[in-house]
Amino acid sequence: MWYTALLIGLTGSLHCAGMCSPLLMAVTNLTPAVALNRALYNGGRILTYGLLGAAASSAGSFFPVARYQNILSIAFGIILILAAVLRIERFNIPVLMKGANIITAWIKSKFAFFLARKSSPAIFLMGMLNGFLPCGMTLLALGYCMMLNGPVEGFNFMLLFGAGTLPVMIGLAPVILLGIKKFKLSVQTATTSLMILSGVILIARIFIHAGIEASHHNGEMIDIVLCR
Template sequence: MWYTALLIGLTGSLHCAGMCSPLLMAVTNLTPAVALNRVLYNGGRILTYGLLGAAAGSAGSLFPVARYQNIISIAFGIILILAAVLRIDHFNVPVLMKVATAITAWIKSKFAFFLTRKSSPAIFLMGMLNGFLPCGMTLLALGYCMMLNGPVDGFNFMVLFGAGTLPVMIGLAPMILLAIKKSNLSIQKATTSLMILSGVILIARTFIHAGIEAGQHHGEMIDIVLCR
């Protein structure tokens, strides 16, 4: 489960590198303390992810979502694979798109406000705001958190999701893009491959866990029969 969070985070960060990295570069070039600014910015961003994951985990525990965990996990895997193969950048759902546009506009206005402050608390708060930016991979990860065992697991999953985005968000995007180019891949192909891999893992782990549980139940049944 945890390696899935890291992989989805890395995939999402590559997919959204054009949107998120410029924000980070603008923030971290405000003062000479670039390293500290990046720690503050990403710390705030990952904290937001964790809090959202805790909220999603709590919401999931209120509903019988766990009962359908295998089906939902397979569905998420299929969505990832289809989105990668069909090169779907976003789903155009009218109501959701209006909400996402409104949220993005509000966050951008707050960014403009905090950028004038040029202080450590302002940079941390900008990082927290970045965590609320609408993103398909983030929403997918939050949806997965609803299948976990409560807020703690949801928080941990999303913190690891955030950790998976760090290579791009700490300024390593040019190096990653160069490595992808030297591998005779485009950023599109690399992202597509990671999305497919994430989808395959989500589907495969469902069958692996189902097989383990079936084996355990089978073993228990044999023990009962032998005792009799």
């Protein structure tokens, strides 16, 4: 589970680097304590992911989602692969897009309020707000959390998702881009490849786990009762 969360987080951060990374740089350069600011900002952002993951897992416990875990994991994997192959940047669903625009506008207004303060608590709260920004990969990860067992697993999964976003969000985006160019790849190609890999892992893990359970079942020792 941990590698899936990390990989989806890295994929999402590369996909959204153009929006979130410059925002982070602008906020954390407000004061001379850049390293502390980035730690506070990312700490707040990842905390929000964790809380959202716990909420999603708790909500999933009220519905019979767990019994369809394998089917849903395969469905999420297929969605990722199709989104990558078809290069779907965003799903234009009127109701969802309207809600996303309302949330984004509210967050922008709060950002302006906290930016004027330039304090450590304000930077931490701006990081928390960043975690609420609508993002396709974040929503996909939260959807996966609904299949997990309880809020603790959801919280941990989204913490790992947030950890996967750190390389880009702590300012290593230029280094990552340099590495991508070294392999003669574009950012789009790298992101597409990671999305496909994430989808394949979500699908493959079901069959791997099924194979492991089957091998354990076949290898069980059967006690034979002998009449004496």
